[in-house]
Amino acid sequence: QAQLVESGGGSVQAGGSLRLSCTGPMYSTYCMGWFRQRPGEERERVATIDTDGSLRYADFVKGRATISRDNAKNTLYLEMNRLKVEDTAMYCCAASDVECFVADSFGMDRDGKGTQITVSA
Numbered sequence: 001q002a003q004l005v006e007s008g009g010g011s012v013q014a015g016g017s018l019r020l021s022c023t024g025p026m027y028s029t030y031c032m033g034w035f036r037q038r039p040g041e042e043r044e045r046v047a048t049i050d051t052d053g054s055l056r057y058a059d060f061v062k063g064r065a066t067i068s069r070d071n072a073k074n075t076l077y078l079e080m081n082r083l084k085v086e087d088t089a090m091y092c093c094a095a096s097d098v099e100c101f102v103a104d105s106f107g108m109d110r111d112g113k114g115t116q117i118t119v120s121a
Contacts, residue, residue, distance in 0.1 A: 004093050009115030016083050016119070022076040022093030022112055031100035032069055033108065034078045036089035036117075046091070047078060048100045056100065060086075083119045090114040 004024035012018060020034065033048035047057045047067040057065060066079040076093050092115075094108035103109075 004095060004110055004112035006091065006093050006112045006115040009091060009117045011118040011120065012083055014083060014085055014119055014121055017079070017081045018083065018117060020078040020080070020091055020093075020115060020117075022078075023074055024093075024095065024110070024112070026069065026071050026074050026076075026095065028097055029095040030098055031096040031103045031108070032076045033094050033096075033100070033103075034067060034076075034091055035094055035111075036087075036091045037114075038086075038089040041089075048103075049076070050100045054100070080117070083117070085119050085121050087117060088119050090116050 004022050006022045008020040030051045034046040035043050036046050037043045046061055047065055049055055049067045049069050064082045068077045092112050094111045096103035096108045
């Protein structure tokens, strides 16, 4: 299957902003999301967006992140503001052919390889 490809990561100072993008086929996807994995930690869900526009955010990014998708451009976005040192992680996008609440139980169907965000103090 065609891959999901992330871009937009980088190194920023605390308080800065980044906009991540993920491109890939979205015609059959329902749920799309951003996940992150910090060094030595489990993968965490950052935010998800369903095909009906429903949004969910992890508590650690609420008020600082905005997820959006443009199906016409086959692109998923994550705008991250007021970045913190603890946001340093590999950020991956993922897609599922089912709704997010179903994907919560069974996992996402496709993942990208990720883009690194490094936040310095």
